[in-house]
Structure formats: C-alpha cells, structure tokens
Amino acid sequence: MTVPPGVGVMALEEGGRVDFDRLRRQRRARVDQVMEQLDLDVLLLGREPNARYATGVRRLAVASTRPFAPSCVIVRATGAAHLLSTWDDGVPPEVPHEDLFGTTWNPRSLLAALAAMPGVAGARRVGVDCMTPSFARMLPDAVPQGSIVDAAPALLAARMCKTADEVACVRTAVAITEAALVAAVDGLRPGVPERVLLGRAEQRLASMGATVPALEGTFCPTPPAPQPPRRLVGDGHVGAGDLVALATSALYAGYAGPVARTWPCTATGTRPPGAGRDLHRRWSALWARLADQLRPGATGADLRSAYEAAGGATGPLPFARSVGIGYEAPVAGSAPGAAFDARWRLEPGMVLAVEGYVAGSVGGYLGGETVLVTEDGHEVLSTLSHGPLAEGWSG
C-alpha cells in the first residue's frame, strides 16, 4: 500500500497526487450523461465553469463576467467538444486542432463557425447554460430545427458530486488558502492597513502557483452586533483589540477551497480579551450543531434550522455553498429562504464551504471550513487552527 503523498504542487514522477487525464475523462462522462438524460443533440456552454468542467480547458482568467459566447460546443453524434480558443495552449490533448474555433468580434462569423461543426446544423435539441437576446435571435440560422433546452440545472447537479481526483484538487486549494491566511495573520499588528493584509495573502497564493483566487477575500475588523460583518477590503486600518475576519479562497486546477478565520489584533504577548474567547465558544457551539447535519440525506433546510437554533445570524449570503470549479450552488441560508434550501440534499462526494458568524459587543467571529460529505458523515478538509480565540491555543 502506498502512503498518500499529502497535498502539494510539485510534479511527482511516480504518479503523485491528481490524475488529470482521469479527472477530465470522468467529468466528461458525467456531461455525456446529462446530454443523454436531456436527449440533447448539441450542448452550447457559455458559462466558463461548465466549459472547464466538460473539457478541462484552461483559458485566461478574469475577475468579472464575460460577454456571452458559446465557448464550448459538444456534439453528441460525433462526441467532439469544440472549443473557442485561438491557440492550443491550455487545450487538453484530446481536443484536436480542427475542433478549435478562434475569437471573433463578428456574431455572423461565430454563427458560421457553429453551423460548420459536424452535427450542429441538423440538431433538434440544443442544450444551453445561458443566453443573450441577440444570440437567441440568431441561433435558428445555425440550427434551423433546434429547440432550446435549459441544461443548467442538470449540469449543476452533475457537478455537485465529486470524483476522488476532484476532491484531491479541493484539498490542495484548501491547503493553499490556509497558507495565504497564515501570511495575513503574520502581518497582523495594530495600525496595519486592511489592504496590506490582502496583498500579503494574494502574494502567498500566487507564489504557490495559484495565481487566480476564487475570491479576493475579506481582511476586515468585525463590527459589534447587530451589524453584519464587513466583507470588502477598504481604506481602513486594523486597530489594537480588533477581531479581524480573514477569509479567502485559492483555486487549484480550477477548484476552490475557501477557509475563514477570525484573529484578534493584540500587541505581542498580550492575551486576547475574554469576550473574544466567548465569541469563539459560541461559534464552536454553532459549528457543533451544523456538523450534526453535515451528512448524507440532510438538506439545506436542515442546515438552516441548525444554524438558526444556535443563534447564528443568517443572510444575506448563503452560509453553506457547494464548492467545485468555483462555487456551484447556494445550499443554505440564501435570500429565497428555507423552501429553496430544502431542494439541496447532501450526498456522499459533495464538497461544501460552510461558514458561521456570531457577534457580540466587541465584534464578531467568522469561521469557515471546507467539508467533504462522506458515506456516514463528513470530513473537514481545512485544518488551520482557530487561533488565539480558541480553547487551548498555545501558538
């Protein structure tokens, strides 16, 4: 039996950590099942996470939405995945050159490229994951008999249960995120600008090869209750005694690994105030209730009940999200409420980012973990200490 090599970013000649060929093959098989299940002849993917999931294409990352284009076209009859890419850099070897189509500014050229793909022109059922009014008008020119089918929910469901290789990617992302949080912790001192903490964390992410964060993150003192935690790094400074929320997420091979911690900003050698430690105790109690529900069969609504029973403050952001290529689904605590949360049922292989926030007069405690749902419960993938506010801290 081989000892698992832990997580890291080095190439290991004996095979090592993630088998990316298998990763892509297994993901593509799930996309093929979706096409089967929805009886799709063609699948037009405009959402980058879907295109990346289906093919493994590594395109230039941006921190914004992109104007819509069908950047990945999968044809059931031929099995081909056609990719919008002017070059073969970042394109997996199973996609041949003839299946690449280049950037164009002319919608007519894009339509012509679509129509020329074998099997597209005669398609009857065309799955899409997003749309624009002008593309909806033009699409019948390329696919005259095609009717539009909403493939987004089925793709999301397929993506939510992870293969072993996907879990390995998330573990790696979590470890890199933790390194970034430690870099921020090491910069904590009275008077430090929030943006310096952000800069330290991002520097650490990139230096480990994770040049694009899933989320730039939060490096902000927490306000007293009942104000919600601040999420946006601004022009402020950290003051002595502040409880500072530190949260970010690396991406490894596209997979996120969010972690959140709260650290007190105290002068060296000073013990944090008892009120801060009380907050962490409350957070731990909240986490214990959530942890009871982190098991197969529980729903987002169960998580919401547990969260509310423990007196945690929900909203406006979901406190539990499915994690994969970026984030996937708001599983619990989002604005549409408990009925919406009830639709998400946990299954083995799902990976969730779960965050809890409690607050009092001295500020708040934000703590978040990435967890893997297992056959009989869950495994917390994040391992970083909760710091000076936690019981038994000896750092």
Add this chain to the structure above:
Amino acid sequence: MAHDLDLARMRGDRQARLRSEMERRGVDAMILTGTGNVHYATGARWVASEVGLAVLEPAVAVVTRDGPPHLFTAHLDGVPPELPRDHVHDMVMPEFDEGAARLAGFVADLTGGGDVCLAVDELSTALHVGLPRLLPRATVASAGEVLGAAKICKTADEIECIRRAQRINELAMYDVYDALRPGLRQSDLTALFLRRIFELGATANSIDPIWQATPRAIAHGPWTVHGDVAFPTSTTDRILREDDLILNDTGILYEGYASDFGRTWWPGRRRPRPHERDQLARWRAVVDRVLAAVEPGATGLDLTRAAREGEPGRKPWLDHFYLIHGLGTESAEMPLIGTDLGEQFDEGIVLAPGMVLVLEPVIWDDGQGGYRGEDIVAVTEDGYRMLSDFPYMPFDDGDDR
C-alpha cells in the same frame, strides 16, 4: 494637474446618460447582471471573484427611466452612500427559477407590467425560459446598444479613475521589472504584482497577470487557428529563462475602472540588440502616426490606415484582436478598431472627446520575435491626452540594473 475626483457626481452622470439612452431607444427598464455593467449603472462594489462565483452570487441592477437604479446585493458595505435605502435589495440569484421570478415580478411592479421594452445584457437560462411566462407582454431586447452609447464617452471623473488605475498598475510594474531575473517563475511575478497593487490602493485585480514567454517564430508554437502569434496565454509556474521574450499584460480596477498595461521585456540581458531597438522604433512610429490622427471627427478607419502607413508590410496588430480598444468598466470595450468586423465598421466609429483609446500595435519579424506594448490616451476637444506613462526599457537604450 490633479483632477478633483467626485465619485457621487460620476455615478450621477452615468445614471443620467443611461436614462437618456433608454429614452432615445424606447427602453423602459433594464436588468443588468454583467459585472462591468452593474458597476456602471450603480457604482456598487463587491468582493472580486473569479468568473464562476461572479455568476452565482452577483450584484444585479434594475434600471428604469426615472429615478436612481435598484441594486440587489449581498455586500451592503459596497453600496454607494447616495443610493436611497429603498433602492437597495437583498441579493437575487437569476440562475435559479426563484431569482428569475423575483426579478420579473419586481420589473412588473415598477413598470406596471404592460407592453414594456425590457433590455437585458445576458440571460440566465431561468430568465430566458421564464420571462415569456413571467412578463408575457414585455419585449425583451439587448441592453448592449444603451450601454455602449452611454459608456463610450467618459466624463472627467471617469477618466481620472482610469488614470489612477493606470498609475497604480504602472507603479507595481516598475517593481516587477526591477525584480525580473532568469529563473523566476511567471507565478513569482504575479505574486509580487498582486501584493503591490493592493498596497498601492487597487480595488481589485481584474485579469490573471500575463507574462507570456513567446517563441520568436510562430512555427515554434503555440499552434493558432489563423497562423498569427498566440497571445495572451495563461500564466503558470513556468520558469523564465535568460533570453525569453516576455509579452506582459496586466490590468487592475480602481473604483470599477480598468487599467491596461502592456510591454515587452527579457529576464536577462540589459541591452537591446540592433533589431530589437529597430522593432521598438517601428512600434513607436506606428503609435506616433496613429496619435497624430487622433482628434474629434477622425474615424477608426483613419487610425488603422495611419497604423499601416507606419508599418508597411505585415499588419501591425494581432489578427484576433484590434489595433485599438476602449477602456472603462470593462478592460476592453467600445470603440474596438481594427477587428474582424472590417473597414466599414471602423469607418463608422467617429472619435469624440471623452473616448479612451488603448493602442496596442504589435511589431513582428517572424524568426526574430517582436515588440508589443500598450499606450493609453483620452480624446480631448483638440487632440488627445496621455493616460499611460511607462518607459520602453529594455528595448530602447537598455538600463543599468
């Protein structure tokens, strides 16, 4: 001279432009989900994220012809102070049926739900499938025309934001240039760049910084569909070697406005060879000729012709891009000049004061590499004003590091 930046005035001016373009085009309401568009319409900030998350936990704007926009967001600390509280709403997720129904219901309440023209930038499938049922009498149109017309000419405040973004970007790139040595990885350069931009006041990083080690002959790859140079390819932990030709491209945001930086470097040598000095001279000649033609009333075609006169022979820009693009709340927006939309399209672009132009010619001598850089100007009443200010080392006279 320092411009007295007033962010509330800037947001008010933008909203007035949107309303007037909606009026002119008969658009009653808009639902906007694109990050650059929501920022333009509302001025809201959120935690910058990679594209997957930007879609799932978005800020959404609903804009009508009267009054301030409505903003749906989870980030209350990113709401502009002047936006009335009753125009700020809980986050909505248009990816899901519940979110689509809530947005459609909101628009129906605002507009009376009759025969309205509703413009959208992009539709989740839930909205695409749901709108005909949820707003049966609405005509759904593209918001692109309204946004394009409103955004293309910038106010003095917007130009100041771009100038500041560019300044932060350039200051960070001085540090990267100073650090550049053979044996550093592309990701090491990114690490330094990201730390510096945040220390210097960037509100976000906007693209994965590019440090492309480019073979000096196209045949050496990467393979391209059109036979031109591949650019920009994504950063990895590739180790940069002594004589690699590094085409870089970075961009950040300041108050929602993008910068755009492009230069060509090497990690090792300090002095250019004669053909490299010549490539930069030709690149600058193209820029100078284009700039000599920049004034209100000139067309995009005037500019591409000026560029081609400066570099007879190979077209002096990349075939899949453009000679010039605009810059604003998107890192590339109208005017796009020199694209595959053709000469007639370029001729229809008439320069006007307030347009921001990023000139990105590329000089390429296949086998010997080339030079790519980006310089930025704002069109003024009588010409242009530079918004970028970064030297051309080491292609000019080299440096003494």
